[in-house]
Amino acid sequence: MSAPVRGRLADRVAFITGAARGQGRSHAIRLAAEGADIIAADLCGPVPTVGYPLSTPADLAETVRQVEELDRRIVAHQADVRDLGSLEAAVTDGVATLGRLDIVVANAGILSSGSLADLSEQAWRQMIDINLNGVWRTCRAAVPELIAGGRGGSVILISSVAGLKSYPNIAHYVAAKHGVTGLARALATELASHRIRVNSIHPTQVDTDMIQNEVMYRLFVPDVEHASQAEFAAASRATGLLPVDWVEAADVSSVVAFLASDDARYMTGAAVPVDAGALIH
Amino acid sequence: MTRATGKVALITGAGGEVGRSHALRLAAAGADIIAVDGEGAGPAGGRAAGGLAGTAELVRALGSRAVAVPADVRDAGQLRAGVDRAVTELGRLDIVATTAAGHATGPAHELTEQDWTRVIDVALTGAWLTCKVAVPHVIAGGRGGSVVLSSSAAGARPYPDLAPWIAAEHALTGLARTLAQELATDNIRVNVLIGPPPAAVTGPEPLLPAAAQPRDASAALMFLVSDAAGHITGSALPVEAGVLAQ
Numbered sequence: 001m002s003a004p005v006r007g008r009l010a011d012r013v014a015f016i017t018g019a020a021r022g023q024g025r026s027h028a029i030r031l032a033a034e035g036a037d038i039i040a041a042d043l044c045g046p047v048p049t050v051g052y053p054l055s056t057p058a059d060l061a062e063t064v065r066q067v068e069e070l071d072r073r074i075v076a077h078q079a080d081v082r083d084l085g086s087l088e089a090a091v092t093d094g095v096a097t098l099g100r101l102d103i104v105v106a107n108a109g110i111l112s113s114g115s116l117a118d119l120s121e122q123a124w125r126q127m128i129d130i131n132l133n134g135v136w137r138t139c140r141a142a143v144p145e146l147i148a149g150g151r152g153g154s155v156i157l158i159s160s161v162a163g164l165k166s167y168p169n170i171a172h173y174v175a176a177k178h179g180v181t182g183l184a185r186a187l188a189t190e191l192a193s194h195r196i197r198v199n200s201i202h203p204t205q206v207d208t209d210m211i212q213n214e215v216m217y218r219l220f221v222p223d224v225e226h227a228s229q230a231e232f233a234a235a236s237r238a239t240g241l242l243p244v245d246w247v248e249a250a251d252v253s254s255v256v257a258f259l260a261s262d263d264a265r266y267m268t269g270a271a272v273p274v275d276a277g278a279l280i281h
Numbered sequence: 282m283t284r285a286t287g288k289v290a291l292i293t294g295a296g297g298e299v300g301r302s303h304a305l306r307l308a309a310a311g312a313d314i315i316a317v318d319g320e321g322a323g324p325a326g327g328r329a330a331g332g333l334a335g336t337a338e339l340v341r342a343l344g345s346r347a348v349a350v351p352a353d354v355r356d357a358g359q360l361r362a363g364v365d366r367a368v369t370e371l372g373r374l375d376i377v378a379t380t381a382a383g384h385a386t387g388p389a390h391e392l393t394e395q396d397w398t399r400v401i402d403v404a405l406t407g408a409w410l411t412c413k414v415a416v417p418h419v420i421a422g423g424r425g426g427s428v429v430l431s432s433s434a435a436g437a438r439p440y441p442d443l444a445p446w447i448a449a450e451h452a453l454t455g456l457a458r459t460l461a462q463e464l465a466t467d468n469i470r471v472n473v474l475i476g477p478p479p480a481a482v483t484g485p486e487p488l489l490p491a492a493a494q495p496r497d498a499s500a501a502l503m504f505l506v507s508d509a510a511g512h513i514t515g516s517a518l519p520v521e522a523g524v525l526a527q
Contacts, residue, residue, distance in 0.1 A: 084394050115463055116413055121357050124409055128401060132448060136389065136397055143390035166458035166515070174455040175405060182451025183389070185439035190388050269439070 007035030008261040013098045015039040015091060015142050017081055017134070018108030020055035022208035023158065025063045026249035027105050027256045032072035034257055036103065039094030040064070041079040041087065043108070047130065049123040050110045052213035073098055081108045081134025087141035101145040103260045106138040106180075107158045111210050113170050113219045124172045131176035136183060143191065152195030154260045157184045158252070159200040161239075161278045164271060169219060181271055188269035197268035199259050204275040205236045205246040241277025283507040286311030289371045290506070291364065291415050293317045293354050293407070294380035296332035299431065299476070302495035303378050303502050304336050308345035310503065312376065315367040316340070317360070317411075319353030319381075346371060354381045354407030361414045374418035376506050379408045380431040382446075384479075389444035400445035405452045412460060416469065425468030427506040430457050431498070434478035434524045437517065441483055454517055461515030470514035472505050474498060477521045488523025 014031045018024035020042035028038045044057045060076050067074040075097045077090035095101050109131045112123050135157055146153035162170065163177035184200035191198055205211045212229070220235040221227035227235075233245040252274050258264055259272070273279050290307045294300035295316035304314045318333040329335060333349050340347035348370055350363035368374050383403035385396035408430055419426035435443055436450030454473050461471040477493045478484060487493070501520040504510055519525050 116416060116460060119413075121410070121413075124406065128406060132405075132452065133398060133401060136444070136448070137394070140390055140392070140394070140397075147390070162455070166455060166462055168459060168462040171409065171456055171459040171463070174459045175409070175452040176455075178455030179401075179405065179448040179452035182436070182439065183444055183448040185451075186441070186444040186447040187389055189439045189441040190390075190444070 007033065008263065009103070009257070010035035012036045012102040012260070013039065013094070013100050014103035014105060014260065015041070015094060015101060016105040016107060017041045017138050019063055019076070020044055020059035021063070022210060023206055023249045023252055024107045025066070026253045027107060028063050028074070029066050029070070030250065030253035030257050031103065031260060032067045032070045032074070034261070037072050037098045038067050038074040039090060039098065039101070040074055040076040041090045043080050044078045047110055047126060049112050049120070049126045051112060051215040052209060081137055082129050084137045084140060087137055091141045091145055095145055100149055101142060102149070102151065102153050104138065104142045104146065104153070104155045105158065105256055106135040106156070108134055109158065109210070111170070111173060111215060113215055115169050116171060119172060127172035128176055131173065132179040135180050139187060143196070146196050147194050153197070154264070155187060155191070155196060155198040156256055156259050157198070157200045159184070159202050159271070161202050161204045161273065161275045163200065163202050164273070164279055184271070185269050192268060197264070199267055199270045199272060201252060201255055201259070202271055202273045202275060202279070203247060203252045204240055204278040206252060207246045207248050211246065239278045239281065240275060241281050244276050247274055247276060283310050283503045285506070288312045288375040289315065289368070289373050290376035290378065291315040291317060291374060292378045292380065293411050294382065295336045296328055297380060298329045299495045299498055300380040301329045301336045301339070302499040303380065304340055305343065306499040306503055307376065308340040308343040308347070311345065313346040313371045314340045315348050315350060315364065315371065315374070317350045317352055317354070317363065319351060354411055355402045357410050357414065360410055364414050364418070368418045373422050374415060375422065375424065375426045377411065377415045377419065377426070377428045378431065378502060379411050381407050382431070385445055386442050388442055392445065397445045401449050404446065404449035405456070408453055409456060416464065419469055420467045428460065428469060428471040429502055429505050430471070430473050431476060432473045432517070433476045434521045436473065437475055437519070437525050438484070440478060443479060443482065446479065457517070458515045465514060470510070472513060472515070473517040474501055474505065475517055475519040475521055475525070478524055485524055485527045487521065488526055491522065493520050493522045
């Protein structure tokens with residue numbers, strides 16, 4: 001057996017939604033590398049109105065494999081942020097197995113697009129239900145465990161640059177992410193007396209399956225019928241100041257790990273951009 | 282004083298105090314009114330005496346036309362049928378003002394799912410559905426127009442025990458800014474009107490000696506829909522006696 005890990009997050013347990021791939025998997029691996037055990041939840045299935053493939057059970061199994069490779073424990077559940085009961089089951093099982101809960105990362109989210117005229121009511125409702133209500137349900141399921149633990153905690157809501165500024169043709173996404181910004185601030189006021197900190201992170205385009213697809217290419221390069229990745233990259237780069245096409249999931253995970261740790265012990269209610277300068281562009 | 286003669290304004294939450302205040306102020310300036318309200322959606326600022334029908338009667342007493350649309354802003358079919366009929370009757374649509382809101386209080390981690398989703402549905406999805414149903418009529422007129430989404434100080438700063446309200450109102454700001462981008466080419470301006478915080482909250486007191494009233498929100502609405510605000514879009518105008526200035 002390897003020597004015990006004494007990272008910044010040693011002995012902590014983190015609950016992460018959308019953990020099968022992309023940013024969520026990256027957060028799981030980063031937090032595990034710093035010593036945390038992981039409760040991983042992901043839908044691992046399709047959502048109507050989403051025009052790109054979502055995660056699979058095999059993706060979630062790969063997250064499990066990579067966390068275990070770091071000698072950390074992980075409890076993985078197929079759970080849907082539209083279904084509070086499934087999140088509660090994941091948290092209950094995870095805490096029973098891993099003994100405690102310290103960190104919550106509400107990361108699960110989808111993307112679709114359409115102008116006011118084009119966007120269907122179903123697409124709007126699905127977006128609000130997953131990207132906003134799903135974040136609340138994640139907190140609803142996990143925060144009572146943080147409070148019961150009596151050791152404080154860190155809740156990290158993954159919003160977006162679109163939680164602080166707007167982009168056309170994704171009104172539902174912008175509204176949901178602005179809502180997440182508000183939710184983080186509201187929770188910060190409510191949970192401070194429990195020494196539970198609540199912050200939001202606002203990434204620009206992150207190089208994951210959620211942006212590397214036709215829906216996103218069309219959104220960023222509307223005048224070209226089948227935009228190439230290179231054309232998307234140029235349009236994506238133009239949204240920021242730093243000379244990068246997008247940021248990597250690991251860049252967001254660095255900030256997640258920081259906010260989760262005691263290094264950020266007096267940060268609460270903050271909206272932290274990881275945006276290559278997009279917010280001031 | 283702003284004149285709105287010949288214009289038509291749609292107001293949701295029109296049976297409530299803020300919605301009625303908007304309707305009467307617009308009617309006094311010469312606008313005809315489409316007054317929308319539903320049983321399920323509690324209007325911002327409390328319900329006014331006589332509700333929706335009462336608002337329509339008061340508008341008519343000012344010499345303007347009024348069409349009352351009893352519709353729940355969460356029900357797209359009901360809303361579209363009522364709004365389409367009202368626009369046909371009054372001939373055009375220029376101004377859209379949402380005031381429908383929902384309420385639920387309690388710590389976010391103790392609220393029921395029903396409480397959370399009801400507030401989000403009425404205050405956020407209802408505002409979007411209102412825009413989705415109403416804005417095509419404004420575009421069709423080809424004369425531009427003005428959309429004003431009602432929010433409150435809770436849309437710009439947090440208060441404890443109001444999480445769904447705060448989330449919905451932050452989201453409204455995002456919605457308004459996105460629609461401002463999408464509708465600018467049709468010369469339709471979209472702004473947020475930030476009213477006072479909900480009653481009985483823990484937070485900063487207004488700087489000014491008197492808290493803002495519905496009439497103050499309506500005065501700001503008249504500015505936002507007027508030509509004086511013809512180059513203002515995507516903004517969030519605070520009319521809350523200085524709560525947010527602290």
